Amino acid sequence: MNKKVKNIIFSFIAILVIIISLFPLFWMFISGFKAKTEIIATPFKFFPDTWDLSNYLGLLTGKTNSIFFPRGANFLTSMGLTLLISLVAVVLSILINSLAAYAFARLDFPFKKTAWLYYLITMFIPSISILISATQVTKFLGLTNTLPALILPGVVYVWSIFFYRQFFLNIPRSLEEAALIDGCNRLQIFFKIYVPMSGTPFVIMGISVFQGFWNAFIWPTIVMKNPQFMQVNQLIAYFRSSQGIEWHMLMASSALASIPLIVLLIIFQKKIMEGIRISGMK
Amino acid sequence: MTKIKYKSDQVKTAIIALLPSFVLLTTFAIIPIFLSLSSSTLEGNNYMGFKFVGFSNYLKVLTDSNFWKSFLVGFQYVLVIVPIQLVLAFFLASLIIKLKQPLQSIIKVCIYVPCILSGIVVGAIFMYLYEYDAGLINTLLKIFNVDKVAWLADPKTALVAVGIASIWAGLGYVTLVMLGGLLDIPKDYYEAASLDGANIWQKFWHVTLPGIKNVGAYLLISCFVSTFQIFELPFIMTGGGPLDSTMGPIGYIYQHFSYDTTLGFTYASSVLIALFLAVASSLVFKLVNSSRSQE
Numbered sequence: 001m002n003k004k005v006k007n008i009i010f011s012f013i014a015i016l017v018i019i020i021s022l023f024p025l026f027w028m029f030i031s032g033f034k035a036k037t038e039i040i041a042t043p044f045k046f047f048p049d050t051w052d053l054s055n056y057l058g059l060l061t062g063k064t065n066s067i068f069f070p071r072g073a074n075f076l077t078s079m080g081l082t083l084l085i086s087l088v089a090v091v092l093s094i095l096i097n098s099l100a101a102y103a104f105a106r107l108d109f110p111f112k113k114t115a116w117l118y119y120l121i122t123m124f125i126p127s128i129s130i131l132i133s134a135t136q137v138t139k140f141l142g143l144t145n146t147l148p149a150l151i152l153p154g155v156v157y158v159w160s161i162f163f164y165r166q167f168f169l170n171i172p173r174s175l176e177e178a179a180l181i182d183g184c185n186r187l188q189i190f191f192k193i194y195v196p197m198s199g200t201p202f203v204i205m206g207i208s209v210f211q212g213f214w215n216a217f218i219w220p221t222i223v224m225k226n227p228q229f230m231q232v233n234q235l236i237a238y239f240r241s242s243q244g245i246e247w248h249m250l251m252a253s254s255a256l257a258s259i260p261l262i263v264l265l266i267i268f269q270k271k272i273m274e275g276i277r278i279s280g281m282k
Numbered sequence: 283m284t285k286i287k288y289k290s291d292q293v294k295t296a297i298i299a300l301l302p303s304f305v306l307l308t309t310f311a312i313i314p315i316f317l318s319l320s321s322s323t324l325e326g327n328n329y330m331g332f333k334f335v336g337f338s339n340y341l342k343v344l345t346d347s348n349f350w351k352s353f354l355v356g357f358q359y360v361l362v363i364v365p366i367q368l369v370l371a372f373f374l375a376s377l378i379i380k381l382k383q384p385l386q387s388i389i390k391v392c393i394y395v396p397c398i399l400s401g402i403v404v405g406a407i408f409m410y411l412y413e414y415d416a417g418l419i420n421t422l423l424k425i426f427n428v429d430k431v432a433w434l435a436d437p438k439t440a441l442v443a444v445g446i447a448s449i450w451a452g453l454g455y456v457t458l459v460m461l462g463g464l465l466d467i468p469k470d471y472y473e474a475a476s477l478d479g480a481n482i483w484q485k486f487w488h489v490t491l492p493g494i495k496n497v498g499a500y501l502l503i504s505c506f507v508s509t510f511q512i513f514e515l516p517f518i519m520t521g522g523g524p525l526d527s528t529m530g531p532i533g534y535i536y537q538h539f540s541y542d543t544t545l546g547f548t549y550a551s552s553v554l555i556a557l558f559l560a561v562a563s564s565l566v567f568k569l570v571n572s573s574r575s576q577e
Contacts, residue, residue: 129556215400
């Protein structure tokens with residue numbers, strides 16, 4: 001009996017926690033269906049009187065009834081572009097970082113220790129200290145307002161090199177020795193043996209890179225002033241202008257921006273949980 | 283010393299494999315570090331030219347009361363957010379361990395949902411919840427006959443209100459990492475403690491706490507560093523106001539970067555904040571590493 005009561009109490013708390021975790025999101029999605037006047041109307045209504053599709057449809061068709069939205073910007077295009085940029089960044093990040101990890105895990109070359117230190121040092125430097133100077137470098141390279149400026153600075157992620165290296169070190173050397181005898185060179189060995197075996201670490205890191213790029217705000221805000229190329233979160237922030245807040249658009253655009261992430265979490269929940277566990281072992 | 287012979291194919295491959303990351307890392311991390319350091323000693327702007335002024339920018343930053351205020355706000359965020367997050371995460375993780383399937387798997391995914399959202403989205407959601415006239419929180423308070431609160435416009439409540447949003451957005455991750463730590467404690471330890479007649483508190487003190495020390499230290503440092511650098515939530519929710527009461531160090535830098543034409547001052551302040559964070563985190567890192575090597 002005592003144990004049963006305990007179980008019921010635990011389950012009750014758990015359900016309460018689930019509600020607290022999900023309700024604000026649910027509220028955001030519902031609020032996106034409220035018309036401009038209804039969303040801040042008193043007396044308060046939980047569900048909208050009429051489910052107004054115009055906020056969502058406006059964002060998706062480029063006909064937003066917003067006065068703060070930057071001219072020339074299109075929310076749907078921005079979602080597509082942000083998706084494209086995030087995916088390119090994921091691919092580049094996996095390729096470039098795992099190649100570096102392979103060199104550190106399996107190859108002998110001069111100044112290896114020094115090079116490793118050179119990489120590791122950047123893990124301990126708060127990104128804020130280089131935010132502004134990285135902007136200057138981007139300007140110097142003529143990349144301001146271009147798509148590469150959104151991608152390149154965030155591609156190398158030393159923690160992921162560290163993580164891949166650890167994984168590669170556990171792959172038995174005997175596999176590559178057989179391939180060497182078959183006449184493969186070291187680069188072929190990487191692509192034919194190491195890459196196919198690294199699905200799990202690639203997915204774990206890939207998701208976290210995707211999330212970082214999809215959610216990016218401060219860096220795009222600084223380097224991207226062209227409304228056509230603005231990233232999703234940049235555009236959302238326009239609905240909260242210093243002259244006023246367009247709640248209906250703010251909620252609808254936030255809801256749309258969250259959908260890809262929620263889908264990703266549902267599809268890859270097992271890998272994501274595994275990734276979190278590993279990040280705790282840092 | 284014997285000279286190590288390098289095989290040319292390995293060296294060649296290493297160069298190819300490291301080149302892209304080396305170039306990007308150097309361009310967007312190493313060079314900016316030195317640029318930040320050197321530019322912090324300059325005064326002027328792109329139009330007027332620059333001149334070397336030594337440490338005077340640093341002196342200006344250190345004597346700017348707003349800089350210290352933003353530092354204080356950063357610490358206030360840490361005090362409001364980090365302890366609550368860690369304690370809540372501990373209890374929640376202990377609860378999750380005891381749950382049966384499928385509830386256990388469901389709650390693990392559900393509490394992580396807020397963690398995947400961007401700071402801007404989380405800020406937007408909570409801003410609407412806190413809204414003065416039509417916000418859900420003030421509406422609920424009205425049912426209990428409590429007066430409306432201007433959560434984000436009152437300097438007394440704004441920081442805590444932003445802090446609550448931050449706790450909501452971060453708790454899932456902290457809990458799941460904590461859960462990993464708890465699961466790594468061997469069950470025999472608890473059984474042995476029970477045999478010795480240990481009560482719940484003794485078990486907590488002698489088994490659980492030492493068992494999650496590493497994970498706890500990792501969480502403490504990462505929560506501290508990320509909370510101290512909180513930016514997007516206050517940026518969208520309050521714009522740093524009212525009366526700069528929610529503007530942390532990053533907000534301070536961003537404000538100077540946006541409105542100040544002389545970059546040296548901004549560079550100096552970012553170097554100082556980075557230095558503080560690096561020292562703080564390396565101290566804890568050392569602490570964790572020394573306790574690891576004892577095992």
